[in-house]
Amino acid sequence: MANYKIVFTGPVGAGKTTAINALSDVGTVGTDQRASDMTSHRKDKTTVAMDYGIMKIGDRERVHLYGTPGQERFDFMWDILSEGCIGLVLLLDNTRADPFKDLHFFLKAFPDYADSRRLAIGVTRMDVTRTPDLAAYYESLRPLQLVPPIFEVDARKRQDVATLVRALLYTIDPGLSE
Amino acid sequence: MPAEATPAMAQVGVFGAGDAFRRMLEMLFKLQGQGRFQLAGDSPPDMAIVDLDGPRPDGVWQEFRARFPHVPAVVLSVRETGRDAERELRKPIRADALLSALESLRGTRARQRPAESSPTRPVGAPPVRVPSAPPIPAAPGPGADRAGIATPAPVGALASSTPESRPAPPIPLPEVVSAKEVERNLVEYVGDTLNQASTRDATACLEMDEGPDSFCLNGTRVGDQDLAETGVPRIPQHTLLDICVQAATEARRSGDPQFVVIHGLVEPIIFMPQEGGFVVTRLGKNRMRFICLAPLTDVLRVIVPLRGLPPDLADCPHVPYDQFIWEVALLTSRGRLPEGTDLHTPVKLKRWPNLTRFLESPGAMRIAALWAGTSYSLAETIRALSLAPGFVYAFYFAADSLGLIDRHSTALSRRGSGRAWAAKQAEAPPPKAARPGTGMLGRLLKRLLA
Numbered sequence: 001m002a003n004y005k006i007v008f009t010g011p012v013g014a015g016k017t018t019a020i021n022a023l024s025d026v027g028t029v030g031t032d033q034r035a036s037d038m039t040s041h042r043k044d045k046t047t048v049a050m051d052y053g054i055m056k057i058g059d060r061e062r063v064h065l066y067g068t069p070g071q072e073r074f075d076f077m078w079d080i081l082s083e084g085c086i087g088l089v090l091l092l093d094n095t096r097a098d099p100f101k102d103l104h105f106f107l108k109a110f111p112d113y114a115d116s117r118r119l120a121i122g123v124t125r126m127d128v129t130r131t132p133d134l135a136a137y138y139e140s141l142r143p144l145q146l147v148p149p150i151f152e153v154d155a156r157k158r159q160d161v162a163t164l165v166r167a168l169l170y171t172i173d174p175g176l177s178e
Numbered sequence: 179m180p181a182e183a184t185p186a187m188a189q190v191g192v193f194g195a196g197d198a199f200r201r202m203l204e205m206l207f208k209l210q211g212q213g214r215f216q217l218a219g220d221s222p223p224d225m226a227i228v229d230l231d232g233p234r235p236d237g238v239w240q241e242f243r244a245r246f247p248h249v250p251a252v253v254l255s256v257r258e259t260g261r262d263a264e265r266e267l268r269k270p271i272r273a274d275a276l277l278s279a280l281e282s283l284r285g286t287r288a289r290q291r292p293a294e295s296s297p298t299r300p301v302g303a304p305p306v307r308v309p310s311a312p313p314i315p316a317a318p319g320p321g322a323d324r325a326g327i328a329t330p331a332p333v334g335a336l337a338s339s340t341p342e343s344r345p346a347p348p349i350p351l352p353e354v355v356s357a358k359e360v361e362r363n364l365v366e367y368v369g370d371t372l373n374q375a376s377t378r379d380a381t382a383c384l385e386m387d388e389g390p391d392s393f394c395l396n397g398t399r400v401g402d403q404d405l406a407e408t409g410v411p412r413i414p415q416h417t418l419l420d421i422c423v424q425a426a427t428e429a430r431r432s433g434d435p436q437f438v439v440i441h442g443l444v445e446p447i448i449f450m451p452q453e454g455g456f457v458v459t460r461l462g463k464n465r466m467r468f469i470c471l472a473p474l475t476d477v478l479r480v481i482v483p484l485r486g487l488p489p490d491l492a493d494c495p496h497v498p499y500d501q502f503i504w505e506v507a508l509l510t511s512r513g514r515l516p517e518g519t520d521l522h523t524p525v526k527l528k529r530w531p532n533l534t535r536f537l538e539s540p541g542a543m544r545i546a547a548l549w550a551g552t553s554y555s556l557a558e559t560i561r562a563l564s565l566a567p568g569f570v571y572a573f574y575f576a577a578d579s580l581g582l583i584d585r586h587s588t589a590l591s592r593r594g595s596g597r598a599w600a601a602k603q604a605e606a607p608p609p610k611a612a613r614p615g616t617g618m619l620g621r622l623l624k625r626l627l628a
Contacts, residue, residue, distance in 0.1 A: 004618060135529065148530075151534040152534055152535055153534055163534045166626050167546075170544055170547035174551070174563065177564070
């Protein structure tokens with residue numbers, strides 16, 4: 001059995017757990033606990049270790065979907081989870097106070113993925129507020145000379161999450177043919 | 179009570195334009211002309227509008243001048259004409275600019291009337307050119323249009339003096355051109371353009387539900403088509419996309435609560451500047467895809483001070499500007515390129531199109547991924563990804579319409595540009611060739627598409 005891994009990361013409440021649920025073939029395993037810190041202002045429960053789902057490709061291959069906990073104090077999990085993964089999906093919440101700060105924080109936390117073009121970014125909750133728009137995110141990345149796919153995403157919709165992951169795969173290899 | 183004195187109604191002759199444009203003028207005079215203008219019937223006109231790009235362009239100006247040597251005229255054209263006319267308007271035409279030009283002819287006519295046989299202006303004097311889309315000033319108050327001519331508030335529009343608390347009356351959006359007429363013209367045009375076997379086939383296309391491949395009709399695969407630029411199908415000038423881009427710019431520039439309404443199609447298209455910009459229209463996709471193909475000459479953009487959509491449009495989807503422009507651009511291109519596009523100039527992507535919301539044309543994601551990484555020419559992209567040229571052209575045109583294409587970055591200039599660059603690239607091994615998704619990534623891709 002061949003196993004591969006895709007990691008979903010991003011700040012608290014960006015929709016990582018929901019996105020993995022949208023793609024996973026099986027019921028996801030979560031480690032959600034009742035939030036006891038500032039997180040409780042954004043949602044009741046939060047992931048403390050990881051989320052986990054699976055996409056089966058035939059009988060012989062599995063793609064494991066891992067979601068990192070959003071809070072920095074669990075960052076020791078990030079390296080463990082991202083080891084050997086084929087690409088990183090970064091989800092950002094457009095309603096947070098400073099989503100650009102979140103963007104740069106997570107790019108620094110996972111530098112290898114941005115540098116090696118194994119990164120796709122989804123911006124959630126744009127239905128709540130359309131500002132900043134996607135052009136502003138690209139503007140924020142200009143000094144880094146990065147042009148990753150950045151899409152508006154509703155983490156509840158499989159189509160949106162699947163499109164984001166497809167963009168990640170093409171970013172890794174534009175020669176892939178459907 | 180005696181009727182209030184009003185200036186005489188000027189009879190406006192229209193030459194060279196189609197029926198659709200005449201109906202448009204009829205509507206314009208009725209709604210915004212203040213009873214000062216009327217289409218001339220059989221009697222000689224007081225002034226004239228001469229369309230040099232209409233359905234009967236050949237000799238229209240000469241014919242008009244021969245018949246009416248002293249009637250002042252506004253000439254309409256997509257380019258400078260140098261005609262001996264009193265006014266020249268470049269298309270796309272703004273309603274207020276046209277009315278303003280006619281108003282100025284009215285003055286000319288009044289001055290010249292005593293000497294009917296004399297020319298309306300000194301021979302040899304250059305024509306006055308009125309810019310077709312001047313900068314938009316702040317919203318005017320009631321009683322003055324943008325050209326400063328006294329007018330009442332637009333019919334049905336909320337005048338700015340209307341108290342905030344008063345409910346907004348609906349805007350009557352007139353049916354300007356019949357669907358049948360638009361379709362007849364389009365079917366004719368499409369029949370010619372796409373080499374449809376017959377008008378019946380083109381008509382059938384109106385009812386056809388098309389897949390995404392149809393956005394790139396010349397979907398010939400690599401090797402089947404000569405990549406020489408002479409073989410590339412070209413997009414005509416002045417399509418709906420040009421008008422929409424201009425309308426979006428105007429609506430963004432104008433302050434709330436002004437909308438920009440595109441009139442002259444089967445249904446109006448309304449550009450709303452609020453919250454980053456939305457477009458509302460009842461035009462269905464089938465109509466839209468045909469309208470996008472044709473060069474339009476009979477379409478007007480009208481700035482309307484609105485505070486609410488007409489009730490019959492309130493339930494229409496609000497489509498973000500970028501999404502709307504992207505789709506109109508794909509429908510406009512259909513595998514064609516604008517005149518002057520060089521297949522060998524390297525291009526790069528400034529940012530990806532928002533492909534979770536935008537229509538994903540064939541190969542869009544692969545092209546975006548390739549151009550986001552480094553610069554490639556259109557010709558090289560076709561070869562590298564083994565894509566049909568039409569797919570690459572359609573994506574390029576849509577991305578360029580949204581300003582996503584970078585032709586001037588440092589990276590590009592380092593690599594050189596144009597044919598020299600292409601020649602150098604031709605000696606180098608081609609980029610990673612496209613291949614069927616037999617590896618794990620390919621299988622995962624198929625799984626995601628399932």
